[in-house]
Amino acid sequence: MRPPLLGAHVSAAGGLRRAIPRAEELTCEAIQVFVKSPHQWALRPLPGDEVDAFHRALAASEVGAVVAHATYLINLAATDAEILERSRETLGRELDRCDLLGIDSLIVHPGSHRGAGPEAGLRLVAESLEHILDRRQQLRTRLLLETTAGQGTTLGSDLEQLGWVLDRLGRPANLGVCLDTCHLFAAGYPIHEKRGYSALTTEIDRRLDADAVRCVHLNDSRHPCGSARDRHANLGDGEIGIEPFGWLVSDPRFSGLPLVLETPSGENRAGHRRDLERLRELRARPAG
Secondary structure (H helix, E strand, C coil): CCCCEEEEECCCCCCHHHHHHHHHHCCCCEEEECCCCCCCCCCCCCCHHHHHHHHHHHHCCCCCEEEEECCCCCCCCCCCHHHHHHHHHHHHHHHHHHHHHCCCEEEECCCECCCCCHHHHHHHHHHHHHHHHCCCCCCCCEEEEECCCCCCCECCCCHHHHHHHHHHCCCCCCEEEEEEHHHHHHCCCCCCCHHHHHHHHHHHHHHHCHHHEEEEEECEECCCCCCCCCCEECCCCCCCCCHHHHHHHCCHHHCCCEEEECCCCCHHHHHHHHHHHHHHHHHHCCCC
16 A cells, blocks of 8 residues: 555645745645636636746655646536536636646536536536546546535535446546545535444445545534535544544555645644644554
8 A cells, every 4th residue: 555645735826836845845745736716717828937847846846746626616517508618618728737737636626506406417517527528538637526515506515426427427537536524524424433434435435436536635624514514624623533534544545645635724834734744643653
């Protein structure tokens, strides 16, 4: 078993290459970045020298994996035709940008059916992904659907839905899943208990299979299991507690994968420093 790659979401303010030294200050083995503003549709052209600078900085670093998170505005199940088209176009262009940068995976929320119903919404998600991926079969960057907390009419709060989408598209190599511990917990998976964690891993094996999961977001939760509220807490400070993260970092299902914090970073990133230190201690524990 290869150890998982531990890291955090880091800022790319001032240029993507600046994310690398910020990651190294935290001794990150993996990082997550935004390749554009997550709150805007606009995607400015990326100068060639900025791409080259990112490649050089990454090659000279100890960072072993880079993932990106897509724009929050994207809704692959939008019932509004204009929003749906804009979502597909934006996600496709972000995927192209990630491939240009050599980023391993791009993570996206499946979307919201907005009252059309889960079945209709999931069909639209599958159609959207087919529309995007069929035109980009040569890309190396993999697209990952992230588990969600279950708020409102959002899709992807249970693994059965994500497994259905993967099956619908024939489980292509360029499509996978990103698990989020806070989201799973908020959606009703009791991963704070050993029995609940075991049930989750059984469902991962049954619904997704090992190769589908390509990244995990490590976040504690401010709210109880089943709350459907997406509020992250630092590891051990929330309702999940610290022990389940030990089970996760020693789980062979996640061997060699990027396990990335999205917890509150705190002043001078003290929150991320503490969380990473806790994860390294958990990873270093003897098996069993």
